[in-house]
Amino acid sequence: MINKEKMCIQSRQLIAADTIEMVLKNRRVSQAASPGQFLHISVPGHTLRRPISIADVDKDAGTTTILFKINGSGTERLAAYTEEMHLDILGPSGNGFPTATASMEDHTILLIGGGIGIPPLHYLGRTLAEQGKKVIAVLGFQSKSHVFYEKKFQQFAETFIVTDDGSYGNSGLVTDLLDDVTPFDRYYTCGPMPMLQAVTSKLAHKDGYLSLEERMGCGIGACFACVIPEAGTSGYRKICKDGPVFQAEEVVL
């Protein structure tokens, strides 16, 4: 159930080039949140809210962590928020990654993330590892200065870093590494559309889930701004409500 809530900024820090991490306090939101869901954040002076994924949750502390990249005027304004200020959000929104319902045979999980698509995979990976899965993470960044959360992923996953320019980790694209990783039972991916297309076509035979992005109006399923064609039908799914996570074969990229 989505609510309109105020979340108090408990900490705020620049964790990589143009990338801000915020820890937000609100017990109701953190209790309800599951991996892959997002917050729809109001930005003063802007007509539309900004969707930002949940990157981590501490249910005991009642906090939710988000990570975002300064990408335009809205995220720039958001980046200017400081500790103790409040964000007006709708959330937790959308349908996240299947975790509890994941079949028990899925022993090894592969996470494939690109850039600012990586945050939702963090909360997901941590949750799956706590459920006893083996987790492998292949994370792609533009360059060394953009790398974040490497250590955090290493705490629960065998982690491979790739940068476009080779300035850190392996050089190239996340898909270049997929042949080298241990066999896995299922993958979860989030990142820019070209990456998702490459990943899903390369892993067409595999059980996989992806998290999608689209420009949103309402963020709650009412305005039909964020649809994606459903595979094999003339129908559609709403990214804000039915997604943002879909099974790889469910939608047409």
Next chain:
Amino acid sequence: MINKEKMCIQSRQLIAADTIEMVLKNRRVSQAASPGQFLHISVPGHTLRRPISIADVDKDAGTTTILFKINGSGTERLAAYTEEMHLDILGPSGNGFPTATASMEDHTILLIGGGIGIPPLHYLGRTLAEQGKKVIAVLGFQSKSHVFYEKKFQQFAETFIVTDDGSYGNSGLVTDLLDDVTPFDRYYTCGPMPMLQAVTSKLAHKDGYLSLEERMGCGIGACFACVIPEAGTSGYRKICKDGPVFQAEEVVL
């Protein structure tokens, strides 16, 4: 000469109901400012600047004081500014009250102010008193909670307070008191239009100056938003550039 300047807020305080006083630091502005001029203040999220009179200047300290009433969304936003923040202003703007050029026979000066028209008369009165004039001030407010700067005026002027509802000082309008004050040589007035009309018609035989308000576009004389008909011609004067102060007979109210 008007400049675009940043002014640092040195202090900010609520001095009466909905009325904020701010002391702004900028040496160039304070050096150039004369009584009756205004600052044209930029307010984030608002297309048009807000004109606010200069209420006092400390040339040694390099500060300029403004007083404004929360009247709408722009002044509300301005009221949320706190110490150490910077205002973006154009100023000092317009032509103020004649002081140095005032003929030496004007021994006794009457100031007549209404509400938020009072601030410019403060800097004016202080300046005239320093020049050795006798200053009388008749100041009208809505009610007791709106009264401000009484003590400051008392430092240089024989001061009469009037409130609409009689909750402080005399009850009624500033014009009710004009018959009772000492004879004077010249008057200066600023306040709402009905007050200015009443004052100028009551004191039609007297030498007087008024400061006018009008909605402004540019604030520098380029857009023709703020004109007022010139008396006795088919012409006009621009309040932002030729004014805001005019001789009483110069314009048609």
Next chain:
Amino acid sequence: MDLSVQLPGLILKNPVMPASGCFGFGREYSEFYDLSRLGAVIMKAATGGERYGNHTPRVAETPSGMLNAIGLQNPGVEKIIEKEVPFLAEFDVPVIANVAGSTIEEYQKVAEAFNDTNDVHALELNISCPNVKEGGLQFGTDPAMAAEVTKTVKRVSKHPVYVKLSPNVSDIVTMAKAVEAAGADGLTMINTLTGMQMHLPSKKPLLANSTGGLSGPAIKPIAIRMIYEVRRQVAIPIIGMGGISNSEDVLEFLLAGANAVAVGTANFQNPLVCPEIIDQLPETLHTYGFDSVKAASGKGVPVS
């Protein structure tokens, strides 16, 4: 404070309703508040058959506004009557159906279909959608075509018909008079203004459809002007919209001549905006000296 308004087919407990296309069929917002609090609900557009609409991106943000090019996506009138109207019928709120089409025949078909239900209380004839290739906007910019589609729908429909005017015209009064003469029971105005945003990185229009409809506070002065102009020359009621986001905005529309109002884009910023406006309205009316919505309606328009 009397907030009630009576309009053809509609007994409104207050003058505030969500605008078409910004509220789906009410399901999502019903999770935020009880829809019975609303003056009415205007449903998303209905076309003859199911429509997928345009490619994405379908929305863009603009200064104090947004562009949308949804393209009338909807499940088609039959499914709407079967699945969506019964959901709304559970609330104590009048329902207005937004009727769209590419041809006069399609408008007629959709309007006739709504004769099958008593849970819809009025039609809003959408002759002004800028986001579909055929029909839509032409009906909205040519007075003769607007009159013809109005007449056709009036002839077949058992429900009162409100015609939704497009602001993309040289002369809004001529349009309003044409549909009034054709028998419209009321007007809703305004729909969106056609706009565009270029996407600098791709050097192309940002919306997949290139153009989209501009809505939000940016267009409010245009809406107020058009309602004011129409109110001076047309007698049928007007449901006003375009950039409303608070109760002062509502009063501005009432003064300009609206009898009731709809709220669109503001729902995206704040899903609770409609009930919040309804709660604030009595105080706002009181502040400016009114004791009812009816007393304020048209008060800013000189009698001519």
Next chain:
Amino acid sequence: MDLSVQLPGLILKNPVMPASGCFGFGREYSEFYDLSRLGAVIMKAATGGERYGNHTPRVAETPSGMLNAIGLQNPGVEKIIEKEVPFLAEFDVPVIANVAGSTIEEYQKVAEAFNDTNDVHALELNISCPNVKEGGLQFGTDPAMAAEVTKTVKRVSKHPVYVKLSPNVSDIVTMAKAVEAAGADGLTMINTLTGMQMHLPSKKPLLANSTGGLSGPAIKPIAIRMIYEVRRQVAIPIIGMGGISNSEDVLEFLLAGANAVAVGTANFQNPLVCPEIIDQLPETLHTYGFDSVKAASGKGVPVS
């Protein structure tokens, strides 16, 4: 980075000029910076005789925009040529005279008067001012009248003629084609959209003139859409305007098909905005892969 643009009668060192009515005759802004830095200057409207204009209030603030109803106040074309043009001639900057009138005869008279000076380099025919009772806007919404006034002025004027289009029309392309066929050397677009604001305390329109022209960022999507539509069907150059306040906005207008741009309302917020935009423009063009203004112009418009 090559910012230069050549247009009929105008050799611009950069594509940025202040828009008519927002810059007076340059005197006030010349105290802020050297006007020679500008691509050109468009003067405030000139009419046959002196005009006082409308009563005050003449401006109102709106979300991301403003309304104005100045009413073409100006000292008349003779005084402008005598007193204002010589002042601008001291700068190294092309001057465009904005020509207004209530009748075809007045347009003709003003245009003829400008034949007496070589310090004006082009005319901008203002057939789109929404703030005067007669003339102005009718010329701007009727293609036949627009063509007639264009022809008349072209016949008598020695200067290239740019026609300023009104956005208050159903079909901007028809207007543009009509004036192109009538011999216009270029277009400037867009003028303001007619809007209104109600003043709640007085329960009346805030502007003394009731309606005013809406300008500023709020109207940018409408300007971009209209320029894009016109660019696809009309060959003459376009000076684009409507809500520009930074160098990204300029690039957006160029991509949509403008050859140069004008900045209006943004001057009120920041009197230095024109030179600041000119300074930022090379970096913005570079960021998006252009090495000149000319290369960017029309790049977002599909060849049809």
